[in-house]
Each structure stands twice: as structure tokens, then as C-alpha cells.
Amino acid sequence: MCKKLPTQTQLQEAWKELREIHETHLLPHQVKIPSAEHYSERAKSIWLAVLYFHGNEEVHKDVISDVCQRDKPELGRDQQVRHLKRDGWRLTGKGGYHQLDPYQPSAEWVTERNRQAGRLHADTFDNLKQLYGNSCATCGATEGRPDPRYGQDKVILQQGHMDPAKPATRDNIIPQCQFCNRAYRSDFVFDDKGRVYAVADVGPVRRASRQIQRTIFEWLKSVF
Template identity: 45%
Template sequence: MRHRLFEEGKATDCEEKIASLGRTPQEITQSLLNAEESLLNSLYECMRKDFELANGGGVSLPGYGTKGALALMAIYVAYKNGVGPFPKDLLDKLNEGRDSQHLRHIRREKGIRIAKHGRNEYHLEDLRLGKAFSNRHKGVEAATFAEIKAAYGYRCATCGAKEGELHHLPQYRESKEPVILHQGHMNPHEPLEAGNIIPQCQFCNRAYRNWVVFDRNGRVVGVSDWTFVLKSIRERYLRITEENRKIVQELISSLTTQLGQLGEGE
């Protein structure tokens, strides 16, 4: 398939740059890792103008120089060159070997049509934007819990169980107890009110108690109760290793600072 930049009958500067980066995800990844700053900057501008042309105006993309922009450029080049889905392990390579979640966030926050194949591949479907959810951590602003449940399709935000039906997980289905949706705190330290409520089935609501913080999708994004952390340390779920030494040191430093501020406030 020939895309918008390639429909002019002759090679444009952008076309030449994009074509030079390779015809396989592996080649594209290596080309981006080896590219000089001037080429990356020029490629980003080609991508930005292409998105703007497809959408008739300004488009919000990840900022140039960020790992998110690099991941988006990878699947953009693949899209323009007719390359198939992009393996996540190559996106991780572009992210200095760390787990790359950038495309998932870009898809939600920017409305860019990024499709996921299974658990390990992504591709750009179209340059035209879809619907964006700019604040993924903010809950549904609705006047009543009934409206919040309706916004979630009468399903538990955490596990997806449908209200009034038996649970889809066998360990809960055995109870023969139909799913009842409760008002679940997103952040237990904040009031239980619109913007801080997600619907949760009775099983998830009981299991998580007030230990964790959820985002609007029912995913855990933080810990809200120190007993949960202490239990994890005692049970050796949380371990100190060479790999996480820096994180542990930062945690100790942050806690020391907060303890000092607490003492000053007394």
C-alpha cells in the first residue's frame, strides 16, 4: 500500500529518508538506534507534518527526543514502508532495554490509532486520529453511581465481571453468588465521590480493601497502605537486589525527607 507521502509521483525528501531506514522491523530499529540527531529531527518533522495533513491541522504528538516519540517513529516508518506489526521486544530495545509502554499511553492520551496484536506486537492503523482520553487517572465524572456503572457497561473496572451474572472466574463462580457492583475507591485517601469512584465487584472490592490506588481503568497504579508494603517485605515479595539497589536508595531518601518534614510540622 502506498501512503500519502508517496502519492506525488516522485520521491520526496521525506520519502527518501523513510525508505532508507529499512523494510523490516529489525532494520528500522537498528537504523533509528544508529541515526544521527539531524536525521531523527528531520524524520520527526516528516511524521508531524504527515499527521497534520491527515487531520487537517495541528496534532499533539509526544515531544521530540522522548522515548515515546522514538517508539511512535518506529511504527510510523513501518506503516509508511508497508511493514507489518512491530514486535515489542524491538520497542524495548529502543527504550534502552526497558519495558516499553509508550505506545499504549500514546494511543490513549493522543488518540493515535495504534493497534495491538496479541501481547507483543503493535502497528499504526491510520494517520487519522481517534478518540483520546487525556487524563487516564481521572475517574468518570457522573452525578450518580448508576451513571458511573452505565459508563463502564455494568462491569467491574478491575476484572470485567458483569453485574447480575455469575463471575467468569471459576474460584468466584463456585460461590453461586451473582456479581454485585460496589463503589470502589480509586484513591482511598480521597473522598468517595464522583471522579474517585470505579465500579468493582464484591470479590475485587474485598480483595483489594484500601491497600492500593487504581486508575480509571481499574488498574493498580500505587500503594496506599504501608501494611501492604511491610507484608510484601516480610514475605520477601519485595527484595533488595543489585538491579533495584538504586530504587531502594531513592525510596529511603524520600522517606527520610518526609519524616523530617513530618517532624517539622509537629
């Protein structure tokens, strides 16, 4: 890369402008921005300042890594700029090149936020089931039909707890078929897409192999 890097003054100026644009256009969509007065305080603030500085130009991630090395040398060489998408930023480009549209959130971000808002606005279990296509959040079985895995029994959607340790409030409920609801008992915590993301009881650990139990044991010893 022999292209000249933007100066620190230019980047600070870019960061300041970008924060203002964010506040007007992206904050209403809850797009996340690092809280940093100076662009070089965080890795992500450097990435964003460099991308915004280059405007409509695509920037290779190596250029962004070069700026990081210059202005915050403790950061690694391989900066994962694409992770900005997870915070709602609209990035385009491929093959290691990125371009930022600072005026609107990414389409995926909007879809996901609408989905979550829909979940919280569903005032009856029927409405909530509709948001899930009248299917089990965990296995996808459709309500009212027999499921080939379970013979002739028709699928009934029940109010499954996301976190079994918490009350069955609206934000803690997903539709689950009677089979999933029964099989998982109170062993797991689910996210709002019905995916397991934590254990909620000792059962799954008890059923795990000795090797996994040992790994968990070693980890727990280091924590407590």
C-alpha cells in the same frame, strides 16, 4: 543494511512537515509528539522523522537504529519503535518492519480515549456501571447474580475508590462488587480498569514475606 540512510537535512525537513500534519490531524486526538525543534533532540523524534520520510514504504527498525547511531550516538542499538503506538501513532507492519500513517490516530488509541471520555461524562453511578457492562471493574462479577466464589449472595456493585486517599469524585470511582470492595479495603490504588497499581497503606507490606519486605526496605533506604 547497505541501503543509503536519509540525510540530516532530509530528516529535518520531514520532521518539520510531520509536526505540521500532527498539529492539524493528530493533535485534536491528543496523539503525543515529542517537543523538539530539531528531529535529533529525542529518540522518538528521530523514529518519527525516519518513518515519515519513507512515506508509504515499510522501514526496518534496524534502519531507524542506524540513524539513531549516526545522529544521537548515546542512544542504544535496540530502538523500540513499536512503543510509538502507546502515544497514539498509527503504525502498521510486522517482523520488525514499520510504516506510519501520519493522518490518523491508531484505532486502539481512539477506543481508549472514547472510553475515558465516557467515564468522565457518566453523570450517575448507573451510567458509570453501564460503561463497565454492569460488572465489577476488578473481578468482572455481574451485578444481581450470585457469584460461584461466594455462595448464594448476589453481587451488588458499590462505588469503589480508585485512590482511597482521595474523595469519591466522579474521576476517582469505579464499580466494584461488595466482595472486592471489602477485600481490598483501603490497601490499594486502582487504575480505571480496576487493576491494582500501587499500595495505599502499609497492610500489604506487613503481610508480605520477609524477603519482599527486605527488598522494599533496601529500596526505601536508597530513596530517603
